[in-house]
Amino acid sequence: MLYEEKGICQEDYIVGSFPRNYGCGPDNDIETEDVNSIQKHRIFLMGLRRSGKSSIYKVVFHKMSPSKTLYLESTSKIVKENIFKHSFIQFQIWDFPGEIDIFDPTFDSETIFGSCGAIVFVIDAQDDYLEALNILHRTIFQAYKINCKIHFEVFIHKTDGLLYDHKIETQRDIHKRANEDLEDSGIKSVRLSFHLTSIYDHSIFEALSRVVQKLIPQVPALENLLDVLISNSVIEKAFLLDIASKIYIATDSSPLDMKSYELCCDMIDVVLDISYIYGLPEDNDMTVFDEQSCSIIKLSCSTVLYLQEMNDCLALICIFREENFDNKGIINYNLHCFRKATWDTFQIQ
Numbered sequence: 001m002l003y004e005e006k007g008i009c010q011e012d013y014i015v016g017s018f019p020r021n022y023g024c025g026p027d028n029d030i031e032t033e034d035v036n037s038i039q040k041h042r043i044f045l046m047g048l049r050r051s052g053k054s055s056i057y058k059v060v061f062h063k064m065s066p067s068k069t070l071y072l073e074s075t076s077k078i079v080k081e082n083i084f085k086h087s088f089i090q091f092q093i094w095d096f097p098g099e100i101d102i103f104d105p106t107f108d109s110e111t112i113f114g115s116c117g118a119i120v121f122v123i124d125a126q127d128d129y130l131e132a133l134n135i136l137h138r139t140i141f142q143a144y145k146i147n148c149k150i151h152f153e154v155f156i157h158k159t160d161g162l163l164y165d166h167k168i169e170t171q172r173d174i175h176k177r178a179n180e181d182l183e184d185s186g187i188k189s190v191r192l193s194f195h196l197t198s199i200y201d202h203s204i205f206e207a208l209s210r211v212v213q214k215l216i217p218q219v220p221a222l223e224n225l226l227d228v229l230i231s232n233s234v235i236e237k238a239f240l241l242d243i244a245s246k247i248y249i250a251t252d253s254s255p256l257d258m259k260s261y262e263l264c265c266d267m268i269d270v271v272l273d274i275s276y277i278y279g280l281p282e283d284n285d286m287t288v289f290d291e292q293s294c295s296i297i298k299l300s301c302s303t304v305l306y307l308q309e310m311n312d313c314l315a316l317i318c319i320f321r322e323e324n325f326d327n328k329g330i331i332n333y334n335l336h337c338f339r340k341a342t343w344d345t346f347q348i349q
Contacts, residue, residue: 264317305319
């Protein structure tokens with residue numbers, strides 16, 4: 001149960017046996033995974049040549065500095081990578097070359113689109129996007145008739161070089177043209193999601209978080225658990241984040257503030273950097289993030305960031321007002337209950 005400062009919340013949870021290495025242990029290699037389960041969680045990065053697909057992939061999942069992506073060569077063939085080896089997120093990312101023709105007889109649309117979970121179509125907002133919209137329409141038309149369960153996400157990318165008004169106008173125009181093309185083709189049941197993104201800020205992590213959440217069936221349950229937690233611990237905002245990618249698996253139902261999310265991402269970087277330096281003895285192959293990982297950062301604006309380990313790959317970061325962080329015993333007990341409920345959620349679903 002979760003305790004409140006003025007009483008007891010009527011929420012009881014059964015303790016589950018959620019494994020500590022869920023999704024990130026050495027036994028979770030591709031060879032030992034169920035191939036069918038992996039195929040259901042494929043995310044395709046598609047778009048025209050030089051639209052920024054590979055840069056997104058490298059920055060988010062390989063921690064490449066955005067400035068170094070300027071020297072990346074164009075993708076010449078489909079690049080596949082299993083993201084789950086060192087991450088809680090168990091997905092395959094497919095980076096498609098811009099010149100690929102999905103109507104080519106050698107392109108096995110039935111097999112490829114049939115096992116796809118989401119298509120992320122990247123459009124360069126600083127370039128003429130009419131050709132990109134045409135390719136987007138053809139891709140949706142081909143993929144949807146094969147697999148109507150695919151989530152279609154449009155990343156209006158490289159928006160860091162646009163003024164705010166131009167950025168909003170570009171989004172509005174792309175949104176209008178894309179949906180009109182679908183209506184003209186009679187595909188009215190497809191719902192496109194549009195995201196303004198850039199690799200030079202946290203917008204790309206936030207957008208990919210939205211995509212990933214649509215493919216995780218436990219997300220609604222996690223959101224409800226977070227709502228219960230923040231209401232009984234006087235928390236301003238809470239994020240459940242994947243340590244490896246800084247993608248947030250779930251957050252509570254209160255409005256998302258990008259500054260809060262950025263603070264949480266920066267906190268993970270700080271905790272991991274310090275842990276790598278001081279957390280392990282030399283020649284130790286153990287992970288720097290374990291059941292003892294915990295951190296408190298107090299900001300000058302009377303805000304407290306509190307990080308607690310959930311499992312080897314997940315961290316819960318809560319944002320408090322400083323005056324609400326006094327009763328740390330109750331807070332820790334509620335976090336302990338939340339951890340058990342999280343394990344139980346993934347165990348039974």
